[in-house]
Amino acid sequence: MTATAAAVPTLSGAPHSTGVASRVRWALSDTWTVTKRNIIGYTRIPESLFFSTVQPVMFVLLFRYVFGGAIMAPGGIPYVDYLMPGIFVQTVAFGSVSTSIGLAEDLQKGLIERFRALPMARSAVLAGRTTADLCRNIMVVIVMTGVGFLVGFRPSTGVAAYLAGVLLILLFAYALSWGFAVIGLSAPNSETAQVMSFPLLFPLTFASSAFVPVHSMPSWLQGFATYQPVSVTVSACRALMIGGPTASWVAQSAAWSIGLLLVLTPLAVWRYRNRT
Amino acid sequence: MPSAIEAEDLHKTFTGKQTVRALAGVSFAVDEGTVFGLLGPNGSGKTTAVRVLTTILRPDQGSARVQGHDVVRQAGLVRTLIGLAGQYAAVDENLTGRENLVMVGRLNHLPGSSVAQRARELLVQFDLADAGDRVLKTYSGGMRRRLDLAAALVARPTVLFLDEPTTGLDPQSRNDLWAVIESLVEGGTTVLLTTQYLEEADRLAGQLAVIDHGRVIAEGTPAQLKAELGATVLEVGLEDSDDAARTRPVLDALGPHTANQNGNVVEVTVEQGAEAAMGALRSLDQLGITPASFTLREPSLDDVFLALTGRRTEEEPQDGSPSRRPGAPAPTQGGTR
Numbered sequence: 001m002t003a004t005a006a007a008v009p010t011l012s013g014a015p016h017s018t019g020v021a022s023r024v025r026w027a028l029s030d031t032w033t034v035t036k037r038n039i040i041g042y043t044r045i046p047e048s049l050f051f052s053t054v055q056p057v058m059f060v061l062l063f064r065y066v067f068g069g070a071i072m073a074p075g076g077i078p079y080v081d082y083l084m085p086g087i088f089v090q091t092v093a094f095g096s097v098s099t100s101i102g103l104a105e106d107l108q109k110g111l112i113e114r115f116r117a118l119p120m121a122r123s124a125v126l127a128g129r130t131t132a133d134l135c136r137n138i139m140v141v142i143v144m145t146g147v148g149f150l151v152g153f154r155p156s157t158g159v160a161a162y163l164a165g166v167l168l169i170l171l172f173a174y175a176l177s178w179g180f181a182v183i184g185l186s187a188p189n190s191e192t193a194q195v196m197s198f199p200l201l202f203p204l205t206f207a208s209s210a211f212v213p214v215h216s217m218p219s220w221l222q223g224f225a226t227y228q229p230v231s232v233t234v235s236a237c238r239a240l241m242i243g244g245p246t247a248s249w250v251a252q253s254a255a256w257s258i259g260l261l262l263v264l265t266p267l268a269v270w271r272y273r274n275r276t
Numbered sequence: 277m278p279s280a281i282e283a284e285d286l287h288k289t290f291t292g293k294q295t296v297r298a299l300a301g302v303s304f305a306v307d308e309g310t311v312f313g314l315l316g317p318n319g320s321g322k323t324t325a326v327r328v329l330t331t332i333l334r335p336d337q338g339s340a341r342v343q344g345h346d347v348v349r350q351a352g353l354v355r356t357l358i359g360l361a362g363q364y365a366a367v368d369e370n371l372t373g374r375e376n377l378v379m380v381g382r383l384n385h386l387p388g389s390s391v392a393q394r395a396r397e398l399l400v401q402f403d404l405a406d407a408g409d410r411v412l413k414t415y416s417g418g419m420r421r422r423l424d425l426a427a428a429l430v431a432r433p434t435v436l437f438l439d440e441p442t443t444g445l446d447p448q449s450r451n452d453l454w455a456v457i458e459s460l461v462e463g464g465t466t467v468l469l470t471t472q473y474l475e476e477a478d479r480l481a482g483q484l485a486v487i488d489h490g491r492v493i494a495e496g497t498p499a500q501l502k503a504e505l506g507a508t509v510l511e512v513g514l515e516d517s518d519d520a521a522r523t524r525p526v527l528d529a530l531g532p533h534t535a536n537q538n539g540n541v542v543e544v545t546v547e548q549g550a551e552a553a554m555g556a557l558r559s560l561d562q563l564g565i566t567p568a569s570f571t572l573r574e575p576s577l578d579d580v581f582l583a584l585t586g587r588r589t590e591e592e593p594q595d596g597s598p599s600r601r602p603g604a605p606a607p608t609q610g611g612t613r
Contacts (some may be wrong), residue, residue, distance in 0.1 A: 033382045041370035044411060110366035114427070117330040119355040120383040164301060 028119035034115075034128025035135065038102065042136055048098060052140050056091040057147055063087070063211055064151045068221045074213050077242060085155040085165065085237035086210030088144055089230055092137045092173035093205050097197040099177040103184030104193035106273065130177040141166055155241040160235050161233055165222050165240035172233045175257040178264035185271040204230045229256035280343055280435050280466035281306040287337035288324050288490075298324035299335070301492035306468055306483070307515060311461055313481030313498075314470040317581070321490040322470035323363075326439045329468065330360045342435055356384075359433035360426045363440035366532060367412055373399060373423050374408040377430055384431035398426040402456065418449030425456065436460065438469045442476060454479055474576055478502075486580060494584050501580065508549035509579055513569035514540045523567075526559045536582065540568070545575065545583065 016178035042048045063071075063083050073082035106112045106125075109269060115125050155162050207221060207230040208214075214222050225231055233256070236249035281304075288299040293526040298321045306312040327333040329340050331351040340347045342354045367376050374395050381391035391470040403459060410560045422525040423442065428436060440458070442450040450465055461467055471477050477484050478498040486494040486501070494501060510527065514520040520540050527535035530552045535544035546552035549572045559568060575583075 014405075029385075030383055033379055037368060037371060037379050040375065041368065044370045093577075109369070110362055111368060113327075113332055114360060114366040115383070116332045117300060117355060117358065118380070118383045119352060119361040119385060124383075 020147065023121070027127075028221055030121040030124035031127040031131060034121075034124050036131030038129055039135055041102075042098075042132065051098065052095055052136055053143060055094070056087060056140065056144055059090065060084075060087055060144070060147055060151060067211070071212050074215075077155075078152070078204075080148075081154060081156075081242045082154045082238070083211065084144075084148040085241050086167050086208075086234045087148075088141060088166075088237060089172065089234045090205045090210050091140055091144060092169055093135060093176055093230060095140060095203060096133060096173055096176040096180045097194060097201065098136075099129055100180035100184030100187065100193040100197050101190045102129055103181055104187045104190040107185070108189050122273075123269070126181055126272055127204070130174060130181060133177045134170060136149040136172050137170055141169060157241060157243055161240045161246075164250075165237040167255075168233060168236055168240070168250065171257045172229065172253065175260035176270050178261060181262060181268040182271055185268060185275055204228060208234060210234050227252075229260065232256055237259075278308055278344075279305040279341075280308040280310075281312070281341070281468055283325065283329065283338070283340045285338035286325065286340060288321075288328060288335050290334065293480075297490050299328070299338075301338070302490065302492055303338075304485050304492060304495065306466060308466050309461070309464050310483065311457075311467040311481045313484045314468065314487055315472070315477045315484055315580070316352045316470070317472060320487045322487055323439055323554060324490075324600045325487070326360070326437050326468070326470060330358055330437050331355055356431070357434055358434045359428035359431065361421075361428040361436075361438050361441060367424050367427055369412050372409050372411055373404050373415070373426075375521060376412065376423060376427055380427045381430045385432060394430055398429060402426045403452075416449075417453035418445055418452065421445060421449065421453060422456070424587065425453065429460070432550065433465070435466045435468070438467060440470055440472065443472065450476075452607055473579060475574070486584060488581070488585060495579075502575065504583065508546050508552075509543055509573050509575050510546050510549065510552055511541060511543040511569075511571040511573065512560075512567045514542070514554065514565070515568055517542060519565050522563060523560065523565060526556060526563070529559070530555060533583070543567035545579065 068079040073079045184193045207225050214225045233253040234255040239246040286299045286302045289298045313361050316322050328335050345353050377395035399405045485492045523542045524537050533545040
């Protein structure tokens with residue numbers, strides 16, 4: 001061990017002024033530092049890469065070639081065109097579980113203890129986690145668009161409408177991330193966080209219009225399956241990507257996402273502050 | 277000499293499934309440039325005290341200052357002065373050693389230009405230069421602990437908190453880490469260290485507080501505490517508890533400490549190990565008792581506790597919930613046997 005005593009004075013860190021501008025600047029800088037750390041982490045966890053790439057591709061292949069033949073898309077459109085917007089939303093929804101697993105793991109391993117003793121912005125831990133998940137979702141949507149094209153997905157409304165659909169998906173995923181952050185901050189460990197997440201995700205993604213038309217479901221399920229946020233977002237994206245009346249679905253999806261954000265963000269922050 | 281750390285009547289109770297009184301009025305002061313040891317078994321409140329002092333937890337009652345700054349009202353300022361390394365090696369498994377140090381440097385708001393330089397310095401200082409660009413998953417326990425300590429030092433803190441820095445490490449890694457801590461203290465850093473090992477406290481700390489059930493039950497230099505205890509423990513194992521009962525008064529007679537019987541084992545703290553051993557053997561021989569084992573050893577934390585509280589350390593779960601198990605075997609880690 002070559003430890004040498006270092007009697008050097010404290011490095012002159014940036015002055016900790018209390019000005020609002022400086023605080024915002026540091027909050028953004030800290031959020032970016034934590035975001036980068038999480039993104040690097042994702043690229044080094046094989047399970048995480050699997051869940052964000054291989055698994056959604058398997059869902060595409062499964063529904064496109066195994067189940068798809070038995071499902072009649074409304075309006076006589078090709079099933080693959082009906083399916084892909086659903087797959088996009090389902091993929092980002094499943095992906096948001098990693099927000100809860102990641103936070104639960106950071107808590108469990110004591111990393112958040114270290115963060116709390118650092119002079120960093122308090123908000124950066126949660127903001128950095130959800131921003132990293134947003135970045136991962138952007139990557140996932142790009143990959144899935146490519147996969148969609150390979151299996152015959154042909155959006156017909158132009159680039160601008162397609163991108164608007166993507167934005168709506170990302171907004172929804174971002175809102176969900178904050179919800180899963182609440183779960184991650186409430187779970188005693190990452191395994192429990194995962195177990196707590198799936199009972200929420202399955203009804204949301206499968207009792208929805210993502211894979212099959214809602215009118216094929218029993219009537220008691222149809223109300224939920226039509227208006228829950230996954231279905232609404234899928235319907236909005238279908239309209240934006242393959243055509244149909246857009247305004248109402250887009251408004252409903254945006255309202256769901258913004259509403260969820262308004263409720264879930266303060267809830268996650270509150271859980272973070274009170275978690276001892 | 278000004279105090280680098282002051283804790284004044286700290287109280288903290290955790291409410292949940294069980295109510296745990298983690299701190300029940302803890303006070304102490306640490307002089308600048310010294311090492312202060314908080315010694316206690318699991319669940320005694322050591323970690324809670326560290327969490328309060330490092331601004332992670334608010335005390336229910338009482339106050340604490342680091343270099344004169346209140347840990348609640350001036351938490352942001354305190355965070356720029358302190359470093360924390362914990363028993364759970366809070367470093368990111370998925371990053372390399374260097375990436376971890378750079379991240380902590382940035383979150384400490386060090387100037388961007390100096391962060392990489394500082395990371396390089398620390399990797400060399402902690403003998404991790406070759407492993408600096410490897411992901412932490414490939415590190416050994418000792419390497420992780422060194423990186424954890426390095427991460428606590430990125431911003432050159434003037435006050436360093438080490439929560440059980442060597443728990444679970446092999447003797448060689450423990451010695452390495454002790455050497456690093458000693459060199460830091462030579463450089464003027466104030467260190468607060470929690471430990472379950474009397475040996476560690478003895479080696480590193482100038483002042484000690486023994487903590488139990490959230491209270492300080494003894495304070496002093498390691499030498500003072502040991503003097504109170506006696507320097508050596510004489511432990512005699514017998515064939516059966518009858519023999520043990522007959523042996524107990526023999527060891528009592530060695531004085532000044534009282535002997536304790538625990539099943540077939542009787543032990544007593546003595547001032548002069550060799551002399552006491554000879555006396556004990558002579559008396560046992562006269563009584564016709566043949567011991568099954570006969571050991572002289574350094575006092576352990578368990579002995580400190582026995583001497584201070586009249587009971588053994590309880591093996592308590594990490595969350596501090598009490599689980600009294602009288603007669604449970606004492607922890608055998610630490611102390612030289």
